[in-house]
Amino acid sequence: RVLQMAVLVADAAAGVSRQLDAPLGREGVHSLDEPDGADGHHVLRGDAAALVFLRKVHHQPQIVGDELIPGGGVAVGHPGQKGFFLLRGQGRRQTWPAVQIMCAACPAQSGPEALQKIYKSLKHRYIPPTVLSFPQKRRRFRQMCRTAAVDFLQQRQCLMADFVSGICCVFVGAVLLIHQPVFFAVGFDFLAAAKQTYWQILPIGPTGYGDSPYQSFSAFAGNPYFIDFRLLAADGLLTEAELPAPQPVGPVDYGALYQQRPVVLHKAADRLLASPTPAYEAFCEAQSGWLEDYALFMAVKAEQGQAGLSDWPDDLRTREPAALAAAKERLAAEVDYYKAVQFFFYTQWNALKTYANSHGIQLVGDIPIYVSPDSSDLWTHPELFQTDGAVHLTSVAGCPPDAFAADGQLWGNPLYDWPRHEAEDFRWWKQRIKHATSIYDVVRIDHFRGFESYYSIPAGNKTAAGGHWEKGPDRAFIDAIHKALGEGGIIAEDLGYLTPEVKAMLAASGYPGMKIMQFAFDSREPGNYLPYTYPRNSVVYTGTHDNVTTEGWRSNASAEDVAYACRYLRCTPETLTEGMICACLASVSDTAIIPLADWLHLGSEARINTPSTQGANWRWRLTQPLPAALAGHIAALTTLYERVPEKR
Numbered sequence: 001r002v003l004q005m006a007v008l009v010a011d012a013a014a015g016v017s018r019q020l021d022a023p024l025g026r027e028g029v030h031s032l033d034e035p036d037g038a039d040g041h042h043v044l045r046g047d048a049a050a051l052v053f054l055r056k057v058h059h060q061p062q063i064v065g066d067e068l069i070p071g072g073g074v075a076v077g078h079p080g081q082k083g084f085f086l087l088r089g090q091g092r093r094q095t096w097p098a099v100q101i102m103c104a105a106c107p108a109q110s111g112p113e114a115l116q117k118i119y120k121s122l123k124h125r126y127i128p129p130t131v132l133s134f135p136q137k138r139r140r141f142r143q144m145c146r147t148a149a150v151d152f153l154q155q156r157q158c159l160m161a162d163f164v165s166g167i168c169c170v171f172v173g174a175v176l177l178i179h180q181p182v183f184f185a186v187g188f189d190f191l192a193a194a195k196q197t198y199w200q201i202l203p204i205g206p207t208g209y210g211d212s213p214y215q216s217f218s219a220f221a222g223n224p225y226f227i228d229f230r231l232l233a234a235d236g237l238l239t240e241a242e243l244p245a246p247q248p249v250g251p252v253d254y255g256a257l258y259q260q261r262p263v264v265l266h267k268a269a270d271r272l273l274a275s276p277t278p279a280y281e282a283f284c285e286a287q288s289g290w291l292e293d294y295a296l297f298m299a300v301k302a303e304q305g306q307a308g309l310s311d312w313p314d315d316l317r318t319r320e321p322a323a324l325a326a327a328k329e330r331l332a333a334e335v336d337y338y339k340a341v342q343f344f345f346y347t348q349w350n351a352l353k354t355y356a357n358s359h360g361i362q363l364v365g366d367i368p369i370y371v372s373p374d375s376s377d378l379w380t381h382p383e384l385f386q387t388d389g390a391v392h393l394t395s396v397a398g399c400p401p402d403a404f405a406a407d408g409q410l411w412g413n414p415l416y417d418w419p420r421h422e423a424e425d426f427r428w429w430k431q432r433i434k435h436a437t438s439i440y441d442v443v444r445i446d447h448f449r450g451f452e453s454y455y456s457i458p459a460g461n462k463t464a465a466g467g468h469w470e471k472g473p474d475r476a477f478i479d480a481i482h483k484a485l486g487e488g489g490i491i492a493e494d495l496g497y498l499t500p501e502v503k504a505m506l507a508a509s510g511y512p513g514m515k516i517m518q519f520a521f522d523s524r525e526p527g528n529y530l531p532y533t534y535p536r537n538s539v540v541y542t543g544t545h546d547n548v549t550t551e552g553w554r555s556n557a558s559a560e561d562v563a564y565a566c567r568y569l570r571c572t573p574e575t576l577t578e579g580m581i582c583a584c585l586a587s588v589s590d591t592a593i594i595p596l597a598d599w600l601h602l603g604s605e606a607r608i609n610t611p612s613t614q615g616a617n618w619r620w621r622l623t624q625p626l627p628a629a630l631a632g633h634i635a636a637l638t639t640l641y642e643r644v645p646e647k648r
Contacts (some may be wrong), residue, residue: 086462194634200364222345251619269340295338297376365440371415397466408464448492521565552604
């Protein structure tokens, strides 16, 4: 006889169980001798604070309107691993599994009305039991288990903040599958084992010009390249046959991503939009401040053959009302597609952040100070930038010439109309930073010195050599952000040319600045970055994404600079990377962040970006599992230099 499907619950939801009428601990189970719910439905109460809906399905799976199908003859055994309960039902050999699993955080109220309400909101997530009952389907089932609770609890907004430390436990046939959700586990479990606190990443916006994350189509949107198709398949939005073959391990192939991603994502979006979920509708409403404009921008851009904003027809570029209305009507389906893609991204991103936080890891995000010239931000709010009134830039951003770049750095980003921003009490910036602090735990603001003064280059210049400095909003901006969002949770990237005014603004902000250990020994660097100069309120790095790895620095720096570094750090050239890492950890800086490539002692091949160059940037990625021994080594050094948080 077929043992019926069992239970999907989250062990980590104990905090939610306070909302139950009669919450019970791991060692007990609410009596199920008599049905608790409507029409013979059984409700399991326990630490998981979940509702388990049982459906008796004879001969083949079916959905009967909005009615709950009574399930009878259910017995409950002893609690399984980590507090899960196995439910066994009766069925014949030719009967499909009799249980449809629905899991949600319990509401404060209970009773038939609550059961009906939650069931109706989740019923479209029906998992066809025909594909789950046989051994050859176990792999797909495990995939579904890994993401089912994130789908049920996060997409359905069921308030399970620390869900992902739970386990999915399901009985299928004679095989007991106990599978911990590990879709984000590898990296964060490694960091936790290494006794780390922060994981810093580059901007996560959709990449545009040159594949740079600092040239994004939106200051608010997420990059569809990061969406995991396997999770969409687990949600029933893609079939196994629609999953593309894995890309070869190696540098990122942006061309392949550009060609492949939209084809697959359209299929998933079509299925979602055929029956929009409450979670999708709630997402669109919550993100209405930017989502609709971004989706329309991307739809128009696609219609224009991916042309840049500056090359669009005048009426579309300047958002003339008639042209805008016609575009919304003409491109309605594509607008919905781009909105759905953002829903996919942020559903998965929020799950990732939840998992990281549950392991004691905080995410350090990065927001570029400037937006892209080909962005929905410029298109939607041209009045906030230095334009000619027809959405053509008059001046662009960059950096002046220095020892690292003889012609300076010509970024080409729009410059802000700071008087206009100040007149609006920096409303757009408040919205931007509020969004960033909602998806990250800590936010690094790139080119922070640009708020005090910024380098302005006439639009059309071929290099940055002809630019000049202009005054920025300075402390008026800092005061506005403090008033709106508080004074913590931000790292100020204060590298480059720092005047006394910039240093005074940073001190007034209270934000930690950045220190780069490589700069301490680079004769081209005019500033003093030796460790003894660091204040406590700072974040020290061996290098950043704009630096070569420390092994690469050792190979490419002058012999004099390498010798000086070795004398200062009391190491040999062969141990210089370890010496710089230890110098960072031993410094008085409150926070030390070491790039992964330096922990792995990788050479110049692992460099992420070389400023003022194009073609080979932003492509490096990890190609092999992190060795367990490395976690132990990092943990040992973190302990030695007393950087392990007390809570651990």
